[in-house]
Amino acid sequence: MLRSDHILATVEMIQKENLDVRAVTMGINLLDCRGGDVRQTCRRIEEKIGTVAAHFVATCNQVSRKYGVPVVNKRISVTPIAFVGAGFDRQGFVELALALDRAAAAVGVDILGGFSAQVEKGMTATDRAYIAAIPEALARTSKICASINIASSHKGINMDALALIGQTVKDLAEITREQNGFGAAKFVVFCNQPGDNPFMAGAIHGLEEADLVLNVGVSGPGVIARALDRLIHLKGRDHLGLDDIAEEIKQTTFRVTRCGELIGRKVSEELGIDFGVVDLSLAPTPTVGDSVGEILQILGVDVVGAPGSTAILAMLNDAVKKGGIFASKAVGGLSGAFIPVMEDAVLAEAVGSGALCLEKLEAMTCVCSVGLDMIPIPGAVDADTISAIIADEMALGMINNKTTAVRLIPVPGKEAGEIVSFGGLFGASPIMPVRNVGKSSRFIAWGGRIPAPIHSFKN
Amino acid sequence: MSKEMIMSVMSKDRPGIVADITGAIYQLQGDLADLNQSVLCDYLTMILVATFADSVTPEDVAAAFSHIQSETRLEVVVKEMASPLGAKAKNVEEAYILTVQGPNKSGLVYRISLFCYQHGINILDLATTLDGDQYTMILQLDCSGVESIDDIRTSLTSCAVEAGLTVVLQHEDIFKATSEITLF
Structure with a gap:
């Protein structure tokens, strides 16, 4: 029999710290669904998803019940749709989005990601049609998430696409004005987008993947926060150093990851499909006590955004990776701490009090995944300024060989400081002020490409 | 031919008691198959399974144990097992x-x-x-x-x-x- 103290430590984690598996995401290749026209392609997509994912949600629920660990989100990611819809026009892509939405609803998943394209070096006519379709596609669907990779460490930054994307974000917000621009919350812009990330809105089923694969996103900022509270209470602040704290984070992450790995492997066994990766990201939710910001406060900054925040986040991110990598057979996706403002109550509060500004968030994203995420900004911020904010974040990812992403929501008709709420997992936050608005247009107007950095030439 | 016996022992705990018990089995040329012991409030309890030659009886084993020094009397039960050792392995999946x-x-x-x-x-x-x-x-x-x-x-x-x-x-x-x- 197992040792009692190990058993009780795990019970503590499950019972008091609300351990869960944040997302089980089924990746589905749709390249073989291509038909002669839009209608036939849509039909094949719906048939394939309906067949391969028919028992997906029920199986997740069954495994979740057996092990007593909740699987919070059941999701699907598909091949970036611009590849599936090559040659289709704008309307064709809207139809594809509607078909995906129907398929997602039919199999009962929460969200479907992969209404996506990869344009880090250049754009085809199809890619332009896809980009033009994004606002209508996301406004007319409820379960579809979109993402686009416009930069990579290997290819540089596609500034033509970037210029279009600033306007797309504005259009998305405008077309969903009645919901405070919620459409923009379902669209992420990436540098170095991974093809096996189970988290939304940026999940895709990469071209390098097999036909079907199951990826798992473990989470647990709440579990880590409680473990640190307990350690500090037990040993006393004066008897601990940051290396002890890092060790505790590492060990806790190990246990959290193992649970995710177990659940993921059991689901994939039941469904008879390959298990892909565990994504080790610390993904907060708006629920009190499930916050990455709270961990930063426990570790010693009174408010998130105060000097020291970046250093703490760097240590946290690193310890999470170290604990998780040993716990799992295959790690992938984003694997780092997320700092999505609206989805993290403590971060949102720091925005409200003026402690956390956009520039500090940008600095923090240098040491964690995934980027400037879920940040509501004033609706009046122009498209070029949005493109330029994205460009800065893309440059961080490109130069540092890491994934970065941007999900900004220019809330129509609202000003900095006003509260915006999307409810549920999307959360709420005061609108973050943007400084130096309208001062980057000459930069964005250049277009072309920012060439790949020197360290990409390794051949 | 050989036979399996199951033995249970309870006594006040002391250093060397496990060696004495397993030593008694060794002296009888018994082959220890499985053993589980636990100490609770300074009392030791042990359950053992061993294979002996057909000529060895449960009474022989009990007699060998009776020579072991203990602060309390050594409580011993020895029984010949009804089913062979191989039958015990049950894999519990749930x-x-x-x-x-x-x-x-x-x-x-x-x-x-x-x-x-x-x-x-x-x-x-x-x-x-x-x-x-x-x-x-x-x-x-x-x-x-x-x-x-x-x-x-x-x-x-x-x-x-x-x-x-x-x-x-x-x-x-x-x-x-x-x-x-x-x-x-």
């Missing part, structure tokens, strides 16, 4: 760990073990500790005969609430995953 915690009062173990019996659950292992007034029970259960683990959780929770206990029923795999290096 092993669950139940933890029960709450303020100490009499009848707690009875209440939980009765619950298990009434619901067709076999208790494979059970350990309890008392820390101050806090009583903790950890049970390893074979839930193979259970149709719905959800229903068990629900009725277990209501049974525990009545008794002022906190219970958590989790599949054993979860604990293996979080506490052991090798997972699959």
